[in-house]
Amino acid sequence: MIGISDPRMAGRFMGAQDGAMPSVLLMRLEHAAALGPCDRAALAAAVSTFERVPARSVLVQEADRPRTGYAIVEGFACHYRQGRDGKRQITALLLPGDLYDPQASILGGADYGVATLTGCLVAAIGAPALERLKLEHPRIARALTWALLTEASTAREWIVGLGTRPAGKRFAHLICELQARLQAVGLASETRYRLPLTWEDLADTLGISLVHMNRVAQELRDTGLIIFRDKILTIEDPARLRVFADFNPAYLHLTPPAA
Amino acid sequence: MIGISDPRMAGRFMGAQDGAMPSVLLMRLEHAAALGPCDRAALAAAVSTFERVPARSVLVQEADRPRTGYAIVEGFACHYRQGRDGKRQITALLLPGDLYDPQASILGGADYGVATLTGCLVAAIGAPALERLKLEHPRIARALTWALLTEASTAREWIVGLGTRPAGKRFAHLICELQARLQAVGLASETRYRLPLTWEDLADTLGISLVHMNRVAQELRDTGLIIFRDKILTIEDPARLRVFADFNPAYLHLTPPAA
DNA sequence: CGATGATTTGACACCCCTCAAACAAAGTGG
DNA sequence: CCACTTTGTTTGAGGGGTGTCAAATCATCG
CATH class of the missing domain: 1.10.10.10 (Winged helix-like DNA-binding domain superfamily/Winged helix DNA-binding domain)
Incomplete structure (x- = not known):
């Protein structure tokens, strides 16, 4: 597997794809709360790089302490855990517009892996930029909380499905x-x-x-x-x-x- | 089933149990971040009532928009969803020190039910008091976020269990x-x-x-x-x-x- | 002592897993 | 251009884990 931290990849697509991320991410976040033009601009500005990631690449290693958030712009990715016996269970699917928030760092390390399933176009947002975004744009903060709660709710629905x-x-x-x-x-x-x-x-x-x-x-x-x-x-x-x-x-x- | 909003129940145990909640809730929250004496006092003060709830009572109805948070002080409760065919799937167990946060109201309504499994002693915290607590006590806010993330992580682990x-x-x-x-x-x-x-x-x-x-x-x-x-x-x-x-x-x- | 709820046991069927192998499509190297 | 590999899909056969149905046992309680 190839990690996206490979320097040959970084930033290669800035500019060209500049407008793509906000479109799909905004479509998703605006289900939570209306965002102003100022919010949107800040969100677009917070993205440090766009990266093209091949299928089956690990974005966040289990037991990592990631310092970057990711938003999927194109392609499918997933949260997963791998058992000792090699069995993989996917615990969430990340679709375009979904994001992985290293807020998880509050927990002191990721307790699951994040990997691409198909080739993906990924927007990376540094943890500090994300923190600033939350502080200065309450509507974005609210939207991110909404996204987190929705993820949790979806996880519960998957439990229901697997159980019943x-x-x-x-x-x-x-x-x-x-x-x-x-x-x-x-x-x-x-x-x-x-x-x-x-x-x-x-x-x-x-x-x-x-x-x-x-x-x-x-x-x-x-x-x-x-x-x-x-x-x-x-x-x-x-x-x-x-x-x-x-x-x-x-x-x-x-x-x-x-x- | 008897809801805890029954006025005969409310507040009956204030005073006598006054110290019990903070003890078990604090033990839990302090796994996330050290709290100062000021934080602890604010937390204790935010509790509006202690209520004794019989086993198998519904605390939050599916499709409700709850205006109260609950912390379990004694007993076991659960999150669950009920299927059309009557099958119940429990999606989380709430133990003493765990809390149900109506932050879910951001979502515009609970998408699951919360019920007691055994008789419980429950501390109720009004949504406004909870909001104030988060604003004025950043360490508590952080601890509550930690609790939310931990719940999500536990849900993922349950998915792994059910799936593999x-x-x-x-x-x-x-x-x-x-x-x-x-x-x-x-x-x-x-x-x-x-x-x-x-x-x-x-x-x-x-x-x-x-x-x-x-x-x-x-x-x-x-x-x-x-x-x-x-x-x-x-x-x-x-x-x-x-x-x-x-x-x-x-x-x-x-x-x-x-x- | 009857009623209710919780636990236990047995029989049988079916969902789903494992093992195995064939098949297809896409790349790779000679 | 063709063997060859790799990855993904399809099919078959047999076995084991779980569900369902049914009934007996047990405990608690009014």
Whole structure:
């Protein structure tokens, strides 16, 4: 695996991609609170570098004490823990607009790894810049807290899925979740999005074996709920899929609170 | 179920229990950061009422917008979600010293329920008092953030357990986790603590059926790892249990960070 | 002493895992 | 351009972990 701290990579894409990050990150954060032009400018300015990271690279090592925050601009990444027996469990998927906040440094070291699953375009924000951002822009601070709480809420929903739903419904539920989250940043329609993960990644997310993952996916195809070809996922019957998966998007908190 | 908002309950125990909460809550929060005498006094003063709540009472309804924070002083409570089919999945256990922070109100409504599992003594802290506490006492604010991050980290560890560990190791892991967390607030020795939950509560926590829960527990007893009688859990061989469960307490972040 | 809730045990079915192997696609080097 | 490797996908067979159904036992309590 290649770490993104490789100096040959750093900063290579500054300028060219300058506008891309704010777009997708802002789309996400503005689900939490309206941001002013000043907030947006500060956010864009806080990004130190854009980096292109190959698939399956480690962004944050388990037991690291990271000094940089990351925002995913393009591609899929994940939080994971690796067991002694080599089994990997993915504990969260990071989509474009999601961020990894080294606020975790309060804890005295990351207790999980962060890695890319596909090639990613990543915006790096230094911890000090992030702290300043929070102090000087309360609306951004609020939005970041919202993001953290939403992550926790999503983790709880995954616990519910792993604890109570059979593999098929679990996959269906994940498909619904990704549709909602990707649509929130403009990367999915009601019925279609790009899902560039391998069966193995999905299996490690759903807590099932690769073999069973394949069978479960076929079942969803055979029952006419989805089509999945060339990494493009098409939902054939959204309403029926949501019922089947027992999906209720409330836990994603994608609609801005009244306050 | 009886809600604690019942006026006959409110405030009944003020004074008598006045010192109990700070003790256990402070023991927990001081794992995050040292607190000054001023912080402690402010924390104690912020508690509006102590309430005795019977077992199986709902503290926060799913879809509520709670205006009160709770700190558990005695007893066990939980976060949970209930599926359409009636299956309950417990997503977090709240032990003495743990708190439920209505900070979740940023999200515009709770997305899960909070309920007592045993009879509990609960300290209620109004949302405004909590906000003031955070503003005027940065060390408390930091400690509360630490608590939130630790909860998220624990949720991730539960995902790992549900996704990768068989039921027996999952139970063993939970036993280790509870030992560490209870010891941190003075309610467990290295080998012994009170675990006042029913098999059903534990089954709903581990994501297995009540019947299987029973078998798995017997297995741990038969292999000489634990004794569990009269709600008292005794760990016969802590080292062997931790190896069996693949338990690494790092995710609990119970040792204060250097910073 | 009957009612209720908690624990225990047995039988059987099914979900899902493991092992194994075949197959496809994409890169790599000769 | 073709062997060859690597990575990802698909399929089959068999076994084990768990769920469900059913019923017995036990404890607590009014």
